[in-house]
Amino acid sequence: MHDLSGDQHRQGESVVIGFVGGGSRDWAEKLMNLLALTEEFGGTVRLYDLDYESARTNAELGRTIQAQEEAVGDWTYEAVETLEAALDGADFVVCSTQDPPAETFAHDLDIPQEYGIHQTVGDTVGPGGTFRALRSIPQYREIAAAVREHCPDAWVFNFTNPMTVCTRTLYEEFPGINAIGICHEVYHVQEWLADLAVEHLDVDEPAYEEVDVTVKGINHFTWIDEATLRGRDLFEAVDAELAERDLPSYEPGDVADMSVYGGNNEVTLDLYRRYGILPAAGDRHLVEFVTWYLDPIDEPEDIHRWGIKLTPSEHRVESWPEAMREREAILSGEEPVEITDPGEEMVELMKALLGHGAVKTNVNVPNRGQCPDLQDGAVVETNALLTEDSVTPLAAGPLPAPVRSLVETHVTNQETLIEAGFDGDLDLAFRAFRNEPLVTLDPAEIESLFADLVEAERPYLDDYDIAGADVLS
Structure with a gap:
């Protein structure tokens, strides 16, 4: 990130931030710490989560952080029970969502490993990334539709992986959305x-x-x-x-x-x-x-x-309750409240979009020529200039041909998954799955692995035509 201006001409304005995934164990607390250290603007953070109690706990955490002597920001926190309540009139929408790891992420890692496919992360590409994308696309269509209805001019910050697919889904559902994917x-x-x-x-x-x-x-x-x-x-x-x-x-x-x-x-x-x-x-x-x-x-x-x-999948599963225990220890007074700068840029980007100077940093947005050798409209990551109510991607130039060929495979897979997600077509999704470089198996084993993952995660795939999928028959 490069701060290109010291202009702060909209001092003290009040904004509304709708946080989707407001029960977040990570990004919510980071945002709260950054806002507590922010004087340029204040306002309200509305926390929405399918797990309302987790959002309510985070609201209490936000109020606790805000009450500290070193908190110079002016923020209120509230948990809300509907997506519409979180987004109504919001100036910013923050997306940080995660399905329960024990029911999803653990399968993404463990089932492929039974077939000899090892994944270091499993949230962006490969078998794990593919199924996380299939689960996320319907969710991010719903978010985009709610933004279109309740806050069409809001700036939407996506932190959820697979970053490219989630951000691309927002634009496919609502082409007029103002969304950027942010990664550190x-x-x-x-x-x-x-x-x-x-x-x-x-x-x-x-x-x-x-x-x-x-x-x-x-x-x-x-x-x-x-x-x-x-x-x-x-x-x-x-x-x-x-x-x-x-x-x-x-x-x-x-x-x-x-x-x-x-x-x-x-x-x-x-x-x-x-x-x-x-x-x-x-x-x-x-x-x-x-x-x-x-x-x-x-x-x-x-x-x-x-x-x-x-x-290991155990780490993914155990990290959720451990994060909640840490939160409860702070709220009970067992552990002290420490306001620290987590080193993330999200609030600096908000400042720029509100008119408090200009910032150059890397973001994920649809390709409009900034990567001239990659597919137009696909979400790419390049530098951009953020100024008041504007994000301008900066031309990055082409990739070397051998690297471009590596990248293009994944662009094609991601675009295929978007089409499959919008159509509910598991056979099309399987084509992207089979084309993943990590999936180096016998053709029959690839079908078997895909079927095993569908079966394990069936409750999260309601938007897909499972009964009519040829690959599963």
């Missing part, structure tokens, strides 16, 4: 580049916002072909780092104690040396797009050689 993966790469600059170029430690990058591609498979800091080419630092590594640098078991969210940029550097362009997402996401890093795996520990880990 590029920020983390900017932080890494800043660290490399300190280590290899002997510069004073910069903030990640000082690192200027040209972003192009699709979410979690984004690429950078220019990176500069104070006029210095940062690929010099990347080259120096690559020269010091013997890739892959690890052995199975070496990162057993590392967080599942950790990484050591081994895959990033390997792709850079092979293609001459730098990936701009974490390694645990990248390997699900370029699957030769996962194909040789016989045991989950084998992926450790690239300095990353598989995310």
Whole structure:
């Protein structure tokens, strides 16, 4: 993110934020912390969730954060019982949704693993990403339709994965929507580049916002072909780092104690040396797009050689109640309330759209030429300039042909899933599933895996013609 102006001419205005998925265990608390530290505008946050009690708990958390002495913002929080109540007249809509992991995400990971398909994340591409998309498309159609009816001029921020499919669904259902997909993966790469600059170029430690990058591609498979800091080419630092590594640098078991969210940029550097362009997402996401890093795996520990880990389904399932316990400990007074800046940009983007300066950062929006070699209308990730009530994507230029061919496969799959989701067509969805690079099975096994996932997640697939699907017969 680059703040291009200090203008703050709409000081103190009141806005309404409708939070869809208001029982969120992560993004809601991040937003509350950021708003507590925001003086430029205040207002009301309405929290809506299918789990009303979780939204109610978050409303109480928001009020608790707001009551702290260091909270300079002026915000009220309320849980509401309907989507319409959350969105009526909203200025901003924040989407952060997740189906119960034990009933969905666990199946997304465990059932493919029974067939020998290992996934490091399972929320964007591959079998897990495909089924998460199929579940999300009907939900995001409903959100878009509600925005169209209750707050058509609102700015919609989507944080939900699969980022591309969810954001694309919003536009397919309501072409006039003002929606952007927001992901922090590029920020983390900017932080890494800043660290490399300190280590290899002997510069004073910069903030990640000082690192200027040209972003192009699709979410979690984004690429950078220019990176500069104070006029210095940062690929010099990347080259120096690559020269010091013997890739892959690890052995199975070496990162057993590392967080599942950790990484050591081994895959990033390997792709850079092979293609001459730098990936701009974490390694645990990248390997699900370029699957030769996962194909040789016989045991989950084998992926450790690239300095990353598989995310076990137990972690996904257990993280939900653990997050709720942490919330309850704060509300009961057992744990202190600490207002901290989580390092996310969502409120800075709101400020820009409200007229408090201009910001340049990476967003996910439909392609209107910013990625000239990718399909028009598909959601792509590039830089954009945010100013008062405006998001202007910035031209990123073409990808190198070998990289473009990798990206295009996933664009085609995502567009196919959108069509399948809107038609309720599981046979069409299966074509995208079968075309996933991670699905390297015998044709009969691919059908069997797809059928097993449908059966396990049937309660979440009501919008699809399961009875009429040829692939399931």
